[in-house]
């Protein structure tokens with residue numbers, strides 16, 4: 106059984122569901138884009154900034170090493186002080202950059218190592234500065250006066266400088282390693298973020314595909330539902346109502362939706378139309394009967410009789426039949442003596458006798474007031490004559506009851522057999538002439554007019 110609520114409501118619900126799924130898909134896609142944008146900006150912002158700061162840190166530590174070399178090579182105090190100035194400047198820069206990195210990456214608690222390595226390096230450079238200072242002064246003195254002890258001292262200083270340079274190199278390396286460690290951590294984090302972003306994109310991709318699949322399924326369900334609950338039922342309805350005579354039973358009212366209600370209305374409408382059509386057909390039959398039959402006797406009337414013969418004119422020309430004209434004798438007297446109603450009763454009785462006495466295939470009609478005509482097919486005149494004689498005898502021997510009065514009537518019969526290849530009017534005219542002859546001979550008799558083709562147009566009595 107179909108759902109209780111209407112077709113419009115069902116279609117609206119399915120459309121709303123479809124719209125929700127589509128909107129959900131779009132919303133999810135937009136949310137995903139927003140999240141990816143955020144994550145990308147984090148990647149390109151925070152991590153990139155950290156990476157740049159770390160790169161600057163590397164540059165500063167390398168510059169500090171360079172300034173250390175400048176200090177080592179200094180041969181006057183001005184160059185030495187410049188080198189030391191730069192070293193201190195780098196020291197401050199490194200401190201500032203480490204602070205920035207600490208702010209950016211509070212989770213990384215290892216920046217103290219860089220500062221420690223920097224401080225140790227600066228300390229060793231300050232020691233180097235002291236030795237370089239001594240070397241400049243001693244070299245100055247030795248250039249001015251020969252001093253063998255001074256030469257020894259200079260060699261000792263050079264040896265200490267060489268020692269400090271080795272220590273300085275390992276401290277520089279330690280600083281580089283400490284900075285490099287953070288750089289590689291930042292890179293690892295960037296790669297990790299990119300990987301998780303990629304995983305997330307893949308996951309969202311799967312979810313979006315799922316949404317698209319659900320949308321497609323809902324769409325297919327919607328199309329199938331419309332096809333089943335609307336299109337097929339309308340096509341079925343159209344088939345039934347376009348048939349020649351639709352039957353209300355062929356209109357299936359299934360469910361309670363709009364189409365079912367429409368089908369119910371059409372069903373009732375078809376019932377009314379069929380009922381009216383039946384009434385019209387019955388009325389037509391009645392009208393047709395009234396137009397072709399005599400109301401008093403229920404026999405065919407003259408109009409129908411003549412039309413039927415004219416319509417079958419060529420067929421009549423080929424077929425064999427006899428015509429008979431019948432007239433009630435002295436009917437006027439019956440009317441005058443017994444009244445018009447009694448006359449009607451007599452006419453009906455004579456009609457019944459003719460209907461019962463002539464073959465079923467005979468075409469009988471009331472031709473005038475008290476006059477009848479009949480065509481009997483495939484019969485010879487003698488065969489029909491004996492039937493007519495029986496009818497005549499029945500009439501004269503039977504009293505008709507009319508309003509308590511008994512009436513005995515007789516009738517005259519004029520019979521003629523059709524001459525081959527002649528029109529029916531010829532035969533009817535001959536029968537009429539035979540009737541006239543029967544009346545003339547004294548009534549209550551059957552007179553047969555025998556004719557040959559050669560006698561056409563002339564009368565010859567039996």
Ligand SMILES: Nc1nc2c(ncn2[C@@H]2O[C@H](COP(=O)(O)OP(=O)(O)OP(=O)(O)O)[C@@H](O)[C@H]2O)c(=O)[nH]1
Nearest residue numbers: 432433434435436437438440445446448449474475
């Ligand atoms: N009761 C009744 N009388 C009719 C009807 N149609 C015609 N008549 C009467 O039938 C009578 C026919 O009379 P006539 O034509 O003079 O012939 P008849 O009296 O039968 O005399 P014959 O034919 O010479 O024997 C008339 O008085 C008509 O009024 C009818 O439907 N009912």
